[in-house]
Amino acid sequence: MVGQMMRPLDGGRRLIPSLAYTSRRDGYQDGYNICPAQTPVHSGMASKLVRRMYAWRGYDTESIGYQEEDANRVTLAAWLAGEVVATLTLGRDSAAGLLADALYSKELDSLRHPDRVFCEVSRLAVAPDYSAPGLLTTLFQAALRYGKEVFAASDAVMEVNPRHARYYQSRMGFTQIGALRQCERVSAPAVLMHQTLGGIIIA
Secondary structure: OOOOOOOOOOOOHHOOOOOOEEEEOOEEEEEEEEEEEOOHHHHHHHHHHHHHHHHHHOOOOOOOOOOOOOOOOEEEEEEOOOOEEEEEEEOOOOOOOEEEEEEEEHHHHOOOOOOOOOEEEEEEOOOOOOOOOOHHHHHHHHHHHHHOOOOOOOOEEEEEOOOHHHHHHHHHHEEEEEEEEOOOOOOOEEEEEEHHHHHHHOO
């Protein structure tokens, strides 16, 4: 049971401005523009990247596809020369719950409270051919900014492969709150990570 039913924020995904990000790679300037995917075509491009990277890691991709319009979910994409080179989806806790409830409902329910709003990071993918130092950091900063300003979120959670848990612990201060389990959605092991948005300091 969700601790608090959240009212959808109609049109909220238009409230965050795009974030320009520039870094040097291979001797020239790469300009990345991070903004919400607001059309079916853009959402499809983001899903295509997620599917490709999940398949490369050996994950199940059947659950990945075009997502219907949902005011409690937003897909952010980093664009370069008309291509999506990194993406993640941010979901706001609602009456429908979070994806992580499938494995970690007890852990999440123990944290839910009327004065706390959870957001969930999922469907993270970065194209290795276009990645640059700081791109993942900037993408997370955009997501957390959206979570605070649009979803009025207080906490962030995400299911990650256990081999990536140390990265989020050391770089962003996340804490593991869920034991190792098998995520049937992608046929891969997962642990649940949590951090308050106010406590996240991205190194």
